[in-house]
Amino acid sequence: MIETIPNLMPQIRDRFAHVDTCPFTGERIFFENAGGALTLKSVVDTSAKFAAIPDNQGRDNAASHALVDIIKTAKSDAADLFGVTGGQFFVGESGTELLFRVIRSAAMGAQDGGNIVGSTFEHPASRSAALHWAQHSDRPYLSVAHHNETGLVTADDYAAVVDAKTRVATILHSSPVTGMGVDVAAISAAIRAVAPECFIIVDGIQNAAHGAIDIESYDIDGYVVSPYKMFSRHGYGFAWVSDRLTALSHEQLLNGPKEAWEFGTRDTGSYATMSDVVSYLDWLGGHFSTSTDRRERLVTAGHAILAHETELTNAMIHGIGNLKGLAQIDGVEIIGGIDNPKRKGLVSFRIQGRPSSDIVTALNDRGIRTHTRKADHYSGGILNPLGWSDCVRVSVCHYNTLDEIRAFLTAMQDITA
Numbered sequence: 001m002i003e004t005i006p007n008l009m010p011q012i013r014d015r016f017a018h019v020d021t022c023p024f025t026g027e028r029i030f031f032e033n034a035g036g037a038l039t040l041k042s043v044v045d046t047s048a049k050f051a052a053i054p055d056n057q058g059r060d061n062a063a064s065h066a067l068v069d070i071i072k073t074a075k076s077d078a079a080d081l082f083g084v085t086g087g088q089f090f091v092g093e094s095g096t097e098l099l100f101r102v103i104r105s106a107a108m109g110a111q112d113g114g115n116i117v118g119s120t121f122e123h124p125a126s127r128s129a130a131l132h133w134a135q136h137s138d139r140p141y142l143s144v145a146h147h148n149e150t151g152l153v154t155a156d157d158y159a160a161v162v163d164a165k166t167r168v169a170t171i172l173h174s175s176p177v178t179g180m181g182v183d184v185a186a187i188s189a190a191i192r193a194v195a196p197e198c199f200i201i202v203d204g205i206q207n208a209a210h211g212a213i214d215i216e217s218y219d220i221d222g223y224v225v226s227p228y229k230m231f232s233r234h235g236y237g238f239a240w241v242s243d244r245l246t247a248l249s250h251e252q253l254l255n256g257p258k259e260a261w262e263f264g265t266r267d268t269g270s271y272a273t274m275s276d277v278v279s280y281l282d283w284l285g286g287h288f289s290t291s292t293d294r295r296e297r298l299v300t301a302g303h304a305i306l307a308h309e310t311e312l313t314n315a316m317i318h319g320i321g322n323l324k325g326l327a328q329i330d331g332v333e334i335i336g337g338i339d340n341p342k343r344k345g346l347v348s349f350r351i352q353g354r355p356s357s358d359i360v361t362a363l364n365d366r367g368i369r370t371h372t373r374k375a376d377h378y379s380g381g382i383l384n385p386l387g388w389s390d391c392v393r394v395s396v397c398h399y400n401t402l403d404e405i406r407a408f409l410t411a412m413q414d415i416t417a
């Protein structure tokens with residue numbers, strides 16, 4: 001029988017740590033997934049296991065060989081999850097650090113002259129890196145403006161700004177402030193139509209937990225994620241780079257292998273936890289697909305995840321039964337509009353005349369964890385053009401339930417009564 005996510009919910013939730021209780025505050029509903037998704041219990045076990053192993057990679061002993069094999073397996077697991085056969089994966093300090101490094105490598109290695117293109121839609125991680133390295137590689141930075149009404153940027157917007165001399169371009173896959181996901185393949189095609197040799201780097205950090213990823217179809221050179229936002233844990237970032245980006249001169253150890261991106265001794269446990277994420281999503285996808293191909297099962301899992309999240313955010317916006325949705329509450333405004341087909345598991349809203357932090361506190365008092373986004377250096381790029389000083393961000397994942405949305409809407413009714 002083909003399952004549904006709600007039917008599988010007890011089994012899904014059982015696989016995650018702290019699913020309904022916080023170790024610091026007790027029982028709570030977790031709608032702060034954009035700040036960090038729940039961690040798989042398998043990831044917790046794997047992390048403890050590898051933290052205790054003293055051996056290093058690259059030695060001629062059985063333990064060392066085992067560690068090298070585990071890293072190799074994790075990279076091949078990631079290739080299935082991210083939908084790519086060429087290029088390579090490597091780990092770094094964080095998603096932000098990897099975006100800086102990959103963008104720096106592209107900016108410093110690309111042919112002289114020309115320009116670097118990015119968008120106001122982006123998180124400061126990629127935008128700051130592109131602006132910094134545009135300046136240091138002596139090229140103008142051209143900015144593509146996003147749309148306030150839809151909380152998005154499109155391929156046409158990029159097409160209007162790129163030119164034949166665009167050497168590097170950056171794209172944000174999904175925004176942690178508006179909640180919308182862009183069409184990466186269309187934006188990349190628009191860039192390559194005029195600048196075929198451009199190095200295209202994508203920030204996939206917010207997007208990674210919210211549906212299938214298919215790097216091969218994007219025709220890009222870099223894709224970066226933060227594993228703690230995709231059911232693994234804190235402490236490292238994970239990047240994919242194309243072979244043509246690797247072929248550029250990039251920072252390496254003197255006389256080391258030219259294709260290497262790793263810096264220093266790797267945490268085998270970090271790689272092993274990516275295998276745990278793939279195993280989990282494969283298990284999930286196996287309930288929606290009879291395919292014998294793992295990639296197909298992973299893609300199916302991604303589609304099921306996004307469909308369930310859409311049901312949750314629709315319920316949050318339009319209500320359930322007698323419970324009013326956010327759109328029916330007086331004074332509520334939602335970033336990107338009410339019915340936005342590009343929404344991926346996240347609703348940011350404000351209530352006119354009420355500080356968002358008060359609403360977040362009132363929700364916290366009722367056991368519901370959300371987050372205030374302020375017009376600061378993280379979210380100002382989205383909030384300032386709207387003239388908003390702040391918003392409440394409610395971010396879900398596929399392990400959240402309609403009952404939790406009911407509890408949220410009941411709390412909102414109370415808070416706004």
Ligand SMILES: Cc1ncc(COP(=O)(O)O)c(C=O)c1O
Pocket residue numbers: 034035094095096097123125126172174175176203204205206207226
């Ligand atoms: C889209 C996006 N980019 C970059 C970051 C920064 O990620 P990290 O703090 O893991 O480096 C985040 C964090 O939430 C994000 O959502």
